[in-house]
Amino acid sequence: MWRKAAGAALLALAVGYFYHTNPDLPEQVLQYISLPNPPIQSEPSLEQVISTAWDAIITAPARQWGRVAVGVNACVDVVVSGIGLLQALAQDPGMGRDHEVLHSKEDLKEAFIHYMGRGSAAERFFADKEVFQRIARAAAEYPGAQLYVGGNAALIGQKLATYPQLMVLLCGPVGPKLHEMLDEQIIVPPESLQETDEYHLILEYKAGEQWGTTRAPQANRFIFSHDVSNGEMSALETFVASLDEFEPDLVVLSGLHMMEGQGKPMWERRLKEAVAAISDVRSAVPVHLELASMTDKDYMNSIMQEQVMPIVASIGLNEQELLFLSQAGAGPHAELLSWGGIPDVGRVSDILLWVLEQHGRSDPQSEADLTRIHFHTLAYHVLATVDGHWANQVAAVAAGARVASIQACGLQTIDASKVVLRAPLEFHSSHSEPREKLSLNPAEPVTMWKRHNVTFHLAPVLVCKQPLRTVGLGDAISAEGLIYSEIRPQQPIL
Structure with a gap:
């Protein structure tokens, strides 16, 4: 578009020069010269209209x-990459399976994969306090982990x-x-007020993120905790x-x-x-x-x-x-x-x-x-x-x-x-x-x-x-x- 506009402008300048130096230039020549139309405004997107x-x-x-x-x-939310944390816990990808209550890292992996494949949010209780505390420490130390109000x-x-x-x-x-x-x-x-905080672990995944054969259709998260209070x-x-x-x-x-x-x-x-x-x-x-x-x-x-x-x-x-x-x-x-x-x-x-x-x-x-x-x-x-x-x-x-x-x-x-x-x-x-x-x-x-x-x-x-x-x-x-x-x-x- 800019090349056409520049060309038209140069052509108009040239014609102007010749017209100025030669007033007898036939007027019909000017009929073939047209300056570019102003740019057409694009229609606003549906997103712009709604906003x-x-x-x-x-x-x-x-x-x-x-x-x-x-x-x-x-509580305090510890937010980490779900796949990254599970890999840090030495878990390999596999088949998803829902668990109403989590008892082990294997249960955690299966439940995470189950919901990640659906792109759905879920929240589960982790029954084993000691295992949960080990996972929580690994999550808090994982690169990029973030703490939020939860x-x-x-x-x-x-x-x-x-x-x-x-x-x-x-x-x-x-x-x-x-x-x-x-x-x-x-x-x-x-x-x-109490002396210690309750921690919840938030395993996030992005749209299109893949682990093994499981691909997330949309971004979401899997939440779990051992939270008695x-x-x-x-x-x-x-x-x-x-x-x-x-x-x-x-x-x-x-x-x-x-x-x-x-x-x-x-x-x-x-x-x-x-x-x-x-x-x-x-x-x-x-x-x-x-x-x-x-x-x-x-x-x-x-x-x-x-x-x-x-x-x-x-x-x-x-x-x-x-x-x-x-x-x-x-x-x-x-x-x-x-x-x-x-x-x-x-x-x-x-x-x-x-x-x-x-x-x-x-x-x-x-x-x-x-x-x-x-x-x-x-x-x-x-x-x-x-x-x-x-x-x-x-x-x-x-x-x-x-x-x-x-x-x-x-x-x-x-x-x-x-x-x-x-x-x-x-x-x-x-x-x-x-x-x-x-x-x-x-x-x-x-x-x-x-x-x-x-x-x-x-x-x-x-x-x-x-x-x-x-x-x-x-x-x-x-x-x-x-x-x-x-x-x-x-x-x-x-």
Whole structure:
């Protein structure tokens, strides 16, 4: 293009020179001379259109939270290359195999390969304390290993603390290293402080990374720990006792998944105690429950049915947790073993509706409190809410999608050249009839539909092409969605 422009310019100069020296130059010669047209502006990419639209639709709610209490799991994350650490532990590649509880380095290798091949996140308890400590030392000494704030509660607290107007209370097992890394705006009760830190090992892998015959379809991580304090939710009573004095507008609870590896007698007892504790606060303030990876269907059923889920107002979860929840409760599409790629929007919608109808308050006469589910997966997010209970959900789901892009790329704002749209441009409101065909409009990138008295909002995610860190994305997404959410006061039923 520049060669043509330069040539045209030179030709114009030459003609001008001859015209000046020879005024009788025939005018028709000039008809063959044309200066280059101005460069045509290229159309903005879909990623640019969506990013610009987000800036317009992400607006603060009319009534914002002032004080948020978060508990109860907290730790220090040691983040390393999964393949690199396993090779340093003298492990060879092989076949993947899932393990509900890890007992050896071999179990760790097999479980890591199992989930790496699927590109899925997972979290497991490592039963052998001594072996875990040896692995933890090797991880901390591995070249490039990084230490971060860890644990869903601490990560959500850290994200909330980036908003200066919020006061954040964090309860959990906070050791000296973690306390040093926490935002100074976070209040930690003295009873939550302990002499040693709990460590979680995060084995990351990149999209396309290969070990033996296993290739990762997308970037993700495998988490494991031998964490008794968080595993027993030892900070729960401190957390609840702190609420009277702190007087929060919102309570965020996480860490239930940590109890799964402690055995049924222990988690049955602690779940009942957790339910009793949460019941003491639920009438005054909404409670959001952040779920995480679990494998015990009996445990999930206890959380879902007669125990925790009906007494919280909101939950956050990813695609694995949503499908496992349906499998445990014989819900829609429970026959699926896995999603097999980007989860089908219609199937996701079916399961979300089922949860709110079976375990939530879609029936106004129900005694359940659950009215909101924030679902997130790599390519898109969905917020499902029972009508009349929540406001500003367009902004909330878009804010969650935006922070996923920004945090994964390690940036302050969206760089359209570093992200890619993977969400489906067309999808259905349900996998079964009756269903509505829907489409994604990049200029208005939140798609809404209704089923019965539940409203769904879908926002696409601009997926980071080369993510710097995947740990804590779900926690940041849920925290950001809550910041932009507004709960509507309910009139008592007479």
